[in-house]
Amino acid sequence: MAEAKTLGEHLREQGVSRRGFLKFCTATASLMALPPTMVPAIAAALEQARRPSVIWLSFQECTGCTEALTRSYSPTIEDLIFDFISLDYHHTLQAASGDAAEHAREEAMRANWGQYLVIVDGSLPGPDANPGYSTIAGISNWTMLEETVEGAAAVIAIGSCAAFGGLPHARPNPTGAVAVMDLVHDKPVINVPGCPPLPMVMTGVLAQYLTFGQIPELDAYLRPRAFFGQSIHDRCYRRPFYDKGLFAATFDDEGARAGWCLYRLGCKGPSTYNACATMRWNGGTSWPVEAGAPCLGCSESRFWDAGDFYKALSVPTDFDAGAVLAAGAAGAVIGGAAVALSKRRARNEATHRAPVTVDELEQKQ
């Protein structure tokens, strides 16, 4: 339930120093590409922010997003910010179950009508699909989403499943899964994709919402530009090797050992927009490309269907050599037939040649 305590009070209670808090504000400002002069404004706004009520709906998901958010750090200021929101409904984290859990959701909605944030992780069976593929307390995902979103201030789709459909939406999409933005049209939707998304991106989006009281600037896929504004490729520390044309050809060759570019091993960095390359994972320890694994493009729509993970980005997804060869063979047949036809015509003309006389030509004119 939303409480009257401000974030400043809450953080002081948790023993967070002023210096630590300002460092967080500075990091947030730089992540959001704001000038350093904005840091005091962010600090002031966050200090005074009231606990917003958050309802977290988990649909067709694997809980990986929640795991990433809650387990990847030892307690840090991001966790505290996360603690600070009033998480009134979350299957995995709440103590209540069954009817009590559903009552908590309804209660939170009533108490904070028009104010609360809805966070969704997981896709949901679309309107045309069998709702039975995913239900909670006998309520279909879609009904629950519709009901809950009605009184929401904004909806945040966490993870690639909620943002773009993700794994459930991958071909052949047996459950008819759709993304949150396919169904929610009358409320602001913020997509925070990733499989899972970076915890700092999640807290950053919340911090921005708390600071400015409005949703951040979004890109064409409704992702906050502050975190999804640049491609992995453009911020990758291996980029100089790409530009020089130095590539690892296998996972254990000289190039791989020397830390060369992973483009040829299928890195989707050029087409992937995310903050992994700058923020990194596990408290800034490392990230997939640094660990020698090509970027899979997990924060992009339909990344499961976008071709082989380990084939270069420029390689076609379903090349059908047979069809192309068949077309070539058909071309040879048609070409041969055309030649036969014109040769026969030439022969015909040679045998049935009827020379015209000058008089005939003059008569025609």
Added chain:
Amino acid sequence: MIDSVDFLLWVKGPMFNIALAIFALGVTIRLVEIFVLGRKPNYAEARGGEWGPGLRTMVTRSVADPGTFQRAPFDVLVGWIWHVGFLIALLLFIPHIELIKSLLGVGWPGLPNPVVDAVTAVTLVALVATLIHRLRHPVKRHLSTFEDYLIWTVTFLPLITGYLAYHRLIDPYPLALGLHILSAQIFLIVLPFTKLTHMFTAFIARWYNGAIFGRKGVSS
């Protein structure tokens, strides 16, 4: 906006096969036609070989003779610049090499990206110059047909879309990449049915020229 991803997956998937199939069909029709038609048998006694002069002419005819260069220095110079630039961008850009390798199984070393980028910029400028030249030159404008402008466009589009995609000047990126791939596919589809066939026939024609002269015992 998800549509741009669907579009990219379509050009990388089914459309790629369609474009390549039309290209294969068209090119084999044209080449089989040319080779099977052949030439009229020549009953005169040969005064020299065909292969040597044929192959030599394939090279010598690619370089303009001094007279041609003096008469049309712009055509020769700019023509060379953009043809070479186009081939460098097509064949020595690493993602293109990866694509060719996945289709044909053969690859080769590429050039560093900033080099390909600079070459592409020069090629684009040269191509625009050829268009302006064609439009401003009264004789050339008179001789130009719809097909000439069509093949200029389908040649220009893959370069400009590739340049825009590389520099991320079209948003969202999947749309930029999709447009680039589609423009290359349009190039492939149009190729066999227009003057672009010269990619294959120019050298064959030069060989025939040299071979005919060689057989007659004259230098070409």
